[in-house]
Amino acid sequence: xxxxxxxxxxxxxxxxxxxxxxxxxxxxxxxxxxxxxxxxxxxxxxxxxxxxxxxxxxxxxxxxxxxxxxxxxxxxxxxxxxxxxxxxxxxxxxxxxxxxxxxxxxxxxxxxx
Amino acid sequence: xxxxxxxxxxxxxxxxxxxxxxxxxxxxxxxxxxxxxxxxxxxxxxxxxxxxxxxxxxxxxxxxxxxxxxxxxxxxxxxxxxxxxxxxxxxxxxxxxxxxxxxxxxxxxxxxxx
Numbered sequence: 001x002x003x004x005x006x007x008x009x010x011x012x013x014x015x016x017x018x019x020x021x022x023x024x025x026x027x028x029x030x031x032x033x034x035x036x037x038x039x040x041x042x043x044x045x046x047x048x049x050x051x052x053x054x055x056x057x058x059x060x061x062x063x064x065x066x067x068x069x070x071x072x073x074x075x076x077x078x079x080x081x082x083x084x085x086x087x088x089x090x091x092x093x094x095x096x097x098x099x100x101x102x103x104x105x106x107x108x109x110x111x112x113x
Numbered sequence: 114x115x116x117x118x119x120x121x122x123x124x125x126x127x128x129x130x131x132x133x134x135x136x137x138x139x140x141x142x143x144x145x146x147x148x149x150x151x152x153x154x155x156x157x158x159x160x161x162x163x164x165x166x167x168x169x170x171x172x173x174x175x176x177x178x179x180x181x182x183x184x185x186x187x188x189x190x191x192x193x194x195x196x197x198x199x200x201x202x203x204x205x206x207x208x209x210x211x212x213x214x215x216x217x218x219x220x221x222x223x224x225x226x227x
Contacts, residue, residue, distance in 0.1 A: 099157060106156070
């Protein structure tokens with residue numbers, strides 16, 4: 001079965017704190033792709049990152065970083081020195097060989113000023 | 114502005130009716146994706162077209178159909194509408210097949226079925 005679990009439904013942190021959003025996935029395929037998307041209060045969806053199953057290197061983009069660990073089937077997302085503009089719902093997703101894209105239920109992140 | 118346009122922005126209709134949602138991808142993008150977001154089901158992938166051909170199929174109901182035209186715009190047709198079809202429908206586009214490229218999302222069409 002293919003599944004994406006974002007166990008944290010909602011997180012609140014104070015501005016400038018670091019925060020990590022968890023994503024655990026299940027798949028039987030050896031080739032797959034993982035994604036993170038952001039949905040700010042305005043409602044649009046923004047693609048953040050894609051990672052394939054053969055690339056376990058962690059990625060950093062400004063204050064954003066992603067930790068991909070196949071051993072624990074996790075693809076966690078960390079925001080360093082959070083800002084109010086980071087407040088959004090964040091979705092993790094999985095794409096398998098069958099090309100279907102499966103989303104987690106999302107984590108709503110509140111950054112408090 | 115992502116460069117992906119969706120029309121209409123809002124649509125209100127009645128149960129049993131049929132509607133068509135339209136998506137124009139960014140210039141040069143070959144793939145178009147459709148997603149549905151509702152309170153009950155969350156965010157769901159419906160279907161992807163790549164250069165006019167169906168590339169991947171997700172949880173798309175039989176009452177729904179889509180196509181991508183030669184000019185690469187896409188339409189999502191929803192028929193025999195039910196209350197549960199009320200949702201935000203997003204379209205996205207990417208340059209290639211979606212494995213190595215970034216997806217750009219349109220602003221969405223909010224469908225309300227009364």
